[in-house]
Amino acid sequence: MHMSHRISGFQCSPIRRLSPFARVAESKGIRVYHLNIGQPDIKTPPQVLDAIHAYNEQTIAYGASEGLQELREGLPEYYKKYGLDVQPDDILITTGGSEAIQFAFMTLCDPYDEVIIPEPYYTNVASFANIAMVNLVPVTSKMEDGFVLPSIDEFEKKITRKTGAILLCSPNNPTGHVYTPRELKQLLELVKRHDIFLIVDEVYREFCYDGKTFTSILSFTDYADRVICVDSFSKRYSMCGSRRGALVCKNPEVLASALKLAQARLCPPDIEQEAAFAALRTDDSYIDQVRAEYQNRRDILVSGLRKIPGVKCNCPKGAFYLVAELPVDDAEKFATFMLRDFSLDGETVMVAPCEDFYVTKGIGRKQVRLAYVINPEALRHALRCLEAGLAAYRKQVMMEC
Amino acid sequence: MHMSHRISGFQCSPIRRLSPFARVAESKGIRVYHLNIGQPDIKTPPQVLDAIHAYNEQTIAYGASEGLQELREGLPEYYKKYGLDVQPDDILITTGGSEAIQFAFMTLCDPYDEVIIPEPYYTNVASFANIAMVNLVPVTSKMEDGFVLPSIDEFEKKITRKTGAILLCSPNNPTGHVYTPRELKQLLELVKRHDIFLIVDEVYREFCYDGKTFTSILSFTDYADRVICVDSFSKRYSMCGSRRGALVCKNPEVLASALKLAQARLCPPDIEQEAAFAALRTDDSYIDQVRAEYQNRRDILVSGLRKIPGVKCNCPKGAFYLVAELPVDDAEKFATFMLRDFSLDGETVMVAPCEDFYVTKGIGRKQVRLAYVINPEALRHALRCLEAGLAAYRKQVMMEC
Numbered sequence: 001m002h003m004s005h006r007i008s009g010f011q012c013s014p015i016r017r018l019s020p021f022a023r024v025a026e027s028k029g030i031r032v033y034h035l036n037i038g039q040p041d042i043k044t045p046p047q048v049l050d051a052i053h054a055y056n057e058q059t060i061a062y063g064a065s066e067g068l069q070e071l072r073e074g075l076p077e078y079y080k081k082y083g084l085d086v087q088p089d090d091i092l093i094t095t096g097g098s099e100a101i102q103f104a105f106m107t108l109c110d111p112y113d114e115v116i117i118p119e120p121y122y123t124n125v126a127s128f129a130n131i132a133m134v135n136l137v138p139v140t141s142k143m144e145d146g147f148v149l150p151s152i153d154e155f156e157k158k159i160t161r162k163t164g165a166i167l168l169c170s171p172n173n174p175t176g177h178v179y180t181p182r183e184l185k186q187l188l189e190l191v192k193r194h195d196i197f198l199i200v201d202e203v204y205r206e207f208c209y210d211g212k213t214f215t216s217i218l219s220f221t222d223y224a225d226r227v228i229c230v231d232s233f234s235k236r237y238s239m240c241g242s243r244r245g246a247l248v249c250k251n252p253e254v255l256a257s258a259l260k261l262a263q264a265r266l267c268p269p270d271i272e273q274e275a276a277f278a279a280l281r282t283d284d285s286y287i288d289q290v291r292a293e294y295q296n297r298r299d300i301l302v303s304g305l306r307k308i309p310g311v312k313c314n315c316p317k318g319a320f321y322l323v324a325e326l327p328v329d330d331a332e333k334f335a336t337f338m339l340r341d342f343s344l345d346g347e348t349v350m351v352a353p354c355e356d357f358y359v360t361k362g363i364g365r366k367q368v369r370l371a372y373v374i375n376p377e378a379l380r381h382a383l384r385c386l387e388a389g390l391a392a393y394r395k396q397v398m399m400e401c
Numbered sequence: 402m403h404m405s406h407r408i409s410g411f412q413c414s415p416i417r418r419l420s421p422f423a424r425v426a427e428s429k430g431i432r433v434y435h436l437n438i439g440q441p442d443i444k445t446p447p448q449v450l451d452a453i454h455a456y457n458e459q460t461i462a463y464g465a466s467e468g469l470q471e472l473r474e475g476l477p478e479y480y481k482k483y484g485l486d487v488q489p490d491d492i493l494i495t496t497g498g499s500e501a502i503q504f505a506f507m508t509l510c511d512p513y514d515e516v517i518i519p520e521p522y523y524t525n526v527a528s529f530a531n532i533a534m535v536n537l538v539p540v541t542s543k544m545e546d547g548f549v550l551p552s553i554d555e556f557e558k559k560i561t562r563k564t565g566a567i568l569l570c571s572p573n574n575p576t577g578h579v580y581t582p583r584e585l586k587q588l589l590e591l592v593k594r595h596d597i598f599l600i601v602d603e604v605y606r607e608f609c610y611d612g613k614t615f616t617s618i619l620s621f622t623d624y625a626d627r628v629i630c631v632d633s634f635s636k637r638y639s640m641c642g643s644r645r646g647a648l649v650c651k652n653p654e655v656l657a658s659a660l661k662l663a664q665a666r667l668c669p670p671d672i673e674q675e676a677a678f679a680a681l682r683t684d685d686s687y688i689d690q691v692r693a694e695y696q697n698r699r700d701i702l703v704s705g706l707r708k709i710p711g712v713k714c715n716c717p718k719g720a721f722y723l724v725a726e727l728p729v730d731d732a733e734k735f736a737t738f739m740l741r742d743f744s745l746d747g748e749t750v751m752v753a754p755c756e757d758f759y760v761t762k763g764i765g766r767k768q769v770r771l772a773y774v775i776n777p778e779a780l781r782h783a784l785r786c787l788e789a790g791l792a793a794y795r796k797q798v799m800m801e802c
Contacts (some may be wrong), residue, residue: 003508016664041460059640060676109405202414213531240461241671265644270642
């Protein structure tokens with residue numbers, strides 16, 4: 001029996017290897033604080049739920065492949081808040097940012113083409129690359145530099161005849177780095193010079209901290225023809241499960257091509273689009289509160305981590321993740337220990353080893369990604385577990401005296 | 402600028418070429434009866450809409466990649482009605498039958514591998530094949546034979562080292578043929594002999610007429626390891642826009658592989674899954690009524706068509722489409738004429754030229770696919786337009802005296 005190479009290309013990620021241990025711990029009544037996943041506990045805006053309750057069709061019928069027209073017409077108002085000129089015709093509604101990235105890859109790349117990506121990167125991109133049969137080519141960003149954009153020369157060195165695009169995530173998952181206008185401009189000049197594309201995943205756009213303003217790739221209007229912006233309602237309105245996203249692109253040829261992929265799957269699910277449409281009416285105060293909440297959680301996590309001997313981390317400026325270096329030999333071994341062999345007053349922590357967030361083998365072995373999406377009280381408990389767990393691990397596993 | 406070969410592989414279908422004409426006609430106030438698309442006017446069961454109105458989460462959160470557990474646990478009860486032993490672990494909830502077919506292709510086939518398919522076939526499969534970069538290899542079924550399964554030798558001749566699977570749709574879109582146990586068994590023996598897979602799209606399972614019983618591919622338990630069944634809630638419960646489907650497979654390796662594709666897109670949309678779960682509680686009387694309604698519509702369409710001089714069609718035994726041969730030189734030219742140059746008392750008809758439903762070029766040029774999903778009154782009007790339109794076309798365009 002033959003399984004496709006796409007499938008054999010999927011690596012079993014540390015998170016998937018760890019999940020059974022988490023389930024066992026939970027089945028034994030241990031409370032596991034999930035710092036490993038970006039599932040916020042923030043409430044979805046009430047008018048989104050109201051719109052679902054008021055869903056008024058008698059037949060749930062096929063909609064347009066491009067997405068609900070009202071939603072495409074409503075989104076430009078939202079982008080205006082960021083000073084961006086987006087038209088309904090520039091927008092394709094997708095099933096999550098996930099589908100938008102897949103559409104971008106499949107539109108721009110043939111099998112075995114390449115996409116350059118700064119690492120560490122959002123690990124699911126490896127799966128999208130497998131599905132499109134695209135090879136990811138990494139450029140390493142470093143913790144000691146605050147995970148800023150590596151030198152543009154490093155990117156240029158990696159461009160070959162097979163390069164279809166560079167993919168960026170800003171604010172970044174997992175590093176929290178918010179790319180500066182200067183960094184973005186450098187990349188835009190590079191992609192223009194080499195006649196390739198820049199795909200920017202901006203799903204964490206709202207979550208920039210310390211008063212830092214966000215610069216969207218769509219604001220560089222001179223380069224609009226070679227930019228694809230990936231967007232999503234998931235994080236912005238805490239409605240990850242609705243899987244509403246968008247692909248935004250001012251290049252009509254690219255959008256028409258992506259539309260062919262969209263037409264194949266007929267249309268995005270209807271009810272969730274009504275929910276997303278209602279989300280557009282969300283008051284700015286909701287976003288402001290959520291941003292303040294995340295900033296507070298970030299502060300708790302960063303200051304807590306810095307108090308733990310041997311732990312290093314930057315203070316992220318955006319999104320709701322950070323990469324921390326732990327005083328351990330192997331982050332996956334430590335993560336397994338925390339789930340399988342450790343608990344403190346019936347509690348423990350699940351962390352995401354960073355190995356998966358790098359294309360390059362052997363980097364980031366001591367690093368973990370931590371999401372600060374759980375409430376402050378839970379975060380403090382998680383930090384307490386982490387500190388005690390690290391001490392226990394170093395003593396029991398690393399055999400320190 | 403480079404667009405991928407996937408995209409250039411998409412052909413502009415007659416339906417897409419015709420749609421602008423339909424929009425123009427509609428904008429001029431002409432009522433267009435859409436026999437070209439399988440969008441039923443049947444109401445979704447009320448408890449589905451009730452479940453949406455009662456959606457009770459405060460945060461629309463990520464769910465399991467496999468799909469909502471209750472839904473996977475509820476579906477086996479439904480399959481039991483068909484005498485099928487399906488377990489929750491055999492099921493992956495997908496975004497439409499569309500995603501299930503894509504998962505099947507991507508799991509079983511590498512780029513440039515082949516899938517054998519009887520033609521005429523559901524035209525969107527060509528798009529799924531493009532996305533997976535799989536080549537469709539046709540075996541032609543014929544109207545004069547009632548579109549039954551072509552000789553198994555014809556299939557065997559097409560099997561090469563690159564063949565990953567045979568894809569069947571039963572009851573068939575567009576022909577309405579319901580494959581017999583004997584036909585299915587022949588195919589199963591063939592795929593077993595060649596160590597390939599049989600994928601069967603059974604989304605029209607409920608719609609078999611004249612008391613004909615349906616045989617699911619899942620009932621052949623001896624061959625379960627090489628079968629993928631594609632299912633959907635769309636047609637069964639008239640909820641196409643919810644895009645809920647399923648991939649059912651008893652081969653754990655295949656299911657684990659498809660799950661990797663599912664994990665990439667995180668989870669199916671949540672609210673629509675709750676809707677699907679409620680759909681499982683649909684009383685059999687709903688399905689019986691809908692089936693009777695479609696059978697009545699079929700009878701109206703078939704007897705109406707047979708009264709039109711020169712029109713040929715079979716009486717389909719299942720699904721809600723039929724393929725008709727029209728007394729015209731070119732079905733697409735005729736379809737365009739109907740939308741652009743014809744109306745009868747302010748009404749006209751949109752039909753789907755069959756060219757798209759064949760891989761082989763030049764077959765089916767006089768054929769159209771007609772969906773009988775609109776109500777009897779509308780169907781009768783559509784038939785009236787079709788008869789008058791055919792006469793006008795033959796006179797004005799084909800220059801008959």
